[in-house]
Amino acid sequence: MGLAVYVHIPFCPTKCGYCDFNSYAMEGEVIDKTIEAICSEINNSAWKGMSASTIFFGGGTPTFLSEKQLIRVFEAVLSAHPPESSAEITSEANPGTVDMPKFAAMRRAGFNRISMGAQSFVDNDLIRLGRVHRAGDIERAVGAAREAGFSNMNLDLMFGLPGQNRRAWLSNMERAIALQPEHLSLYCLTIEQNTPFYKEHSRGELVLPEDEELVTMYEDCGARLQKAGYLQYEISNYTQPGLECRHNLAYWNGDDYAGYGPGAVGCMDGVRYTNLKHPELYMKALSDGRPLFFESEKLTEETRRVERIMLGLRLNSGIPRKGLEVSPIAFKKLVAKGWLEDDAEVLQLTKQGRHFCSEVALELI
Ligand code: SF4
Numbered sequence: 001m002g003l004a005v006y007v008h009i010p011f012c013p014t015k016c017g018y019c020d021f022n023s024y025a026m027e028g029e030v031i032d033k034t035i036e037a038i039c040s041e042i043n044n045s046a047w048k049g050m051s052a053s054t055i056f057f058g059g060g061t062p063t064f065l066s067e068k069q070l071i072r073v074f075e076a077v078l079s080a081h082p083p084e085s086s087a088e089i090t091s092e093a094n095p096g097t098v099d100m101p102k103f104a105a106m107r108r109a110g111f112n113r114i115s116m117g118a119q120s121f122v123d124n125d126l127i128r129l130g131r132v133h134r135a136g137d138i139e140r141a142v143g144a145a146r147e148a149g150f151s152n153m154n155l156d157l158m159f160g161l162p163g164q165n166r167r168a169w170l171s172n173m174e175r176a177i178a179l180q181p182e183h184l185s186l187y188c189l190t191i192e193q194n195t196p197f198y199k200e201h202s203r204g205e206l207v208l209p210e211d212e213e214l215v216t217m218y219e220d221c222g223a224r225l226q227k228a229g230y231l232q233y234e235i236s237n238y239t240q241p242g243l244e245c246r247h248n249l250a251y252w253n254g255d256d257y258a259g260y261g262p263g264a265v266g267c268m269d270g271v272r273y274t275n276l277k278h279p280e281l282y283m284k285a286l287s288d289g290r291p292l293f294f295e296s297e298k299l300t301e302e303t304r305r306v307e308r309i310m311l312g313l314r315l316n317s318g319i320p321r322k323g324l325e326v327s328p329i330a331f332k333k334l335v336a337k338g339w340l341e342d343d344a345e346v347l348q349l350t351k352q353g354r355h356f357c358s359e360v361a362l363e364l365i
Pocket residue numbers: 011012014015016019020021023059060061094
């Protein structure tokens with residue numbers, strides 16, 4: 001079984017108001033230099049030679065790079081981690097930074113899956129979020145990706161947006177379904193510290209849907225997607241049969257993964273590391289011959305058990321109970337509440353329990 005390989009491209013055209021990802025609105029020479037540094041990290045990797053079962057370019061916005069820049073990094077990955085013949089090879093894409101020639105070059109190079117950051121089909125939402133694209137760009141980008149030969153595509157959508165109501169969310173769902181993506185990831189907007197949205201929210205300037213409405217929005221989309229033939233396999237993820245995101249499944253199943261690039265996280269041989277986040281700090285460490293990570297942690301058995309429960313519970317299939325110590329009292333209590341299935345073999349959330357995944361995990365660990 002090959003490795004899951006993640007590459008972090010930390011650049012975006014602008015910074016969205018809600019974003020706390022490791023991304024920077026930079027342009028020019030710094031991008032070329034960072035790309036060379038990422039290639040150098042990959043070429044000197046301790047895991048060079050291990051084949052890849054999945055490769056995922058995330059960010060930031062990988063498609064903010066030019067074709068030449070993106071493929072330069074991609075070729076470094078291919079040479080360090082030859083992909084298995086059935087490897088899933090994904091790039092995130094922002095609809096405002098792509099066109100047919102770019103998608104065609106990516107497809108020719110070997111990418112076979114696109115994860116499109118659509119977020120909303122309402123222009124006012126996109127403006128409010130600080131996105132660079134508009135609704136029409138999503139449809140254009142999906143068409144361009146299809147024309148370039150991508151037959152496996154995810155759309156990311158967000159609900160719980162400022163001023164959004166149930167009707168607007170359902171209309172978003174319809175626009176998404178009409179594009180027939182193979183996979184949909186639906187996330188609720190969260191207000192993260194150190195973002196412009198956090199400050200606005202603290203000042204009472206952000207009107208967000210109430211919790212009850214969020215629950216309804218979540219259930220609405222589950223029901224609508226099921227009717228459209230999608231299967232839910234994780235709290236926020238829906239797929240046409242057999243097209244689950246294998247890269248993300250590797251995270252949720254606790255498999256090893258290698259991470260490259262500024263701010264990338266990897267977990268190899270029982271050690272989790274996080275690379276220096278700012279591109280300048282990352283490049284300086286590389287040129288000084290110092291380690292690229294700023295933190296690393298040897299995972300103890302207990303940490304692995306806790307993470308296994310926290311991540312595995314997100315999956316609809318649950319996690320096998322064998323070898324996982326959980327308190328029988330907590331288990332019974334959660335079953336009585338209707339949040340966990342009463343199953344001796346598998347820890348599995350009920351439909352109701354999916355609203356309380358963190359609470360269930362905390363109770364169990
Ligand atoms: S495009 Fe994504 S990574 Fe970039 S600023 Fe917006 S939310 Fe953050």
